[in-house]
Amino acid sequence: MTTVTYQNKQYQCGNGSLLDSLLEQGVSIPFSCKSGLCQACEMKVLEGVVPTKAQVGLPENKIQAKHFLACQCFPEDNLVIASLDGETQNSRATLIDKVRVNRSIVKLILRPEKTFSYLAGQYIRLYQSKNEFRCYSIASNPDSDRDIELHIQVIANGKVSPWLANDVGIGEHIELSEAMGTCIYPDKNTHPTLFIASNSGLAPIYGMLKKALFQGDKQEFRLYHGVTDERDKYLVDELTHLSHQFENLSINWFDYSLVTDNKQQSFIHFALSELTAPQDWKVYFCGSPDMVSYGKKQSFLKGVSMKNLFSDSFIPSKTN
């Protein structure tokens, strides 16, 4: 008999699967096939270790982010688990630097009060108040950067981003969630990799790219950064410097204002145009939802395998 903690309540788990045990005790968990195939009952383990079988069939990025399938989990250990959109253990960080990097993006550097673990490419929530928060991708590399770097796209009539850009001062504290998300760069990768970012989608891509290069991955890396217009480019010096330091990295910019219509599509066609042998490549997409969904579909149709496609869609907040 093991004890499983979910949403601050404890449940006993007997011989059945974790999913069945929770369902029998009246907990509502989405599920469908109960065979480890449909992945409807995907959850995340916060404490303890789930048996390997509970992660069979999940892609490597989800395994690394400690996701598992409740229907395939027969716990051998006491666990603390969470749903994927659920509550997290929040912590505090101090704002130690703030720089405007272009006309709409402010770079924040946060120093966590206690050890903060995350994977390259993940995101966190920043809280303005208990119920008012927004998600921002981490642009730093967990292997080499001490602090957390964020690129905040300031939304003119938004709530949280103007507060971060204008009101929070250096030395003040900000509440943040645990790191979340499965668009991550792994500890080991031998596939040539294409990174495609639009505007502040560069943030997680920059974190992943630094991880890849600094851990010594030698395969080819290509970065494509699409921007609304010339004034929205940023990190140009840093990226150029990286491309001089690492000859396996090439960088391309795409200026949306230079094409008249179908801007996102034109960007994707440009970024995929030189992709020969697509079945070998990993492709990451971060940024506007239209760019991400169009890009994923086009690269899949071109021959990139589903298991080598990773994405993070920056969905605008609906509560503005």
Next chain:
Amino acid sequence: MSLYSEIGGDAAVSVAVDIFYRKVLLDDRINRFFEGVDMDKQAAKQKAFLTMAFGGPHNYTGEDMRRGHAHLVKMGLNDSHFDAVMEHIGATLKELNVPDHLIAQAAAIAESTRNDVLGK
């Protein structure tokens, strides 16, 4: 030995999903039913479906199939679309050099879901 283990189990089904899903997305007869659907979730469902068609482990019931496709039936999903999907299953397995008698087995299992999928 089941068809599922004969074609190579889980790894082979993942390869088959890539080929099958690509065919479905390129087919103008049926791709409207897949518009605006999250590709990762869709691929996981297709994997579950193909695993079942290949006689692999699954717990899908006719009722699940009915519920899962009800919104598509409202959009006009009918026999012609089901036929198109059957075509792609066959072509996918052919591309993977699966022998004809095993393709026929998979097709028979997939065919057995027709009435539930179409809500008949």
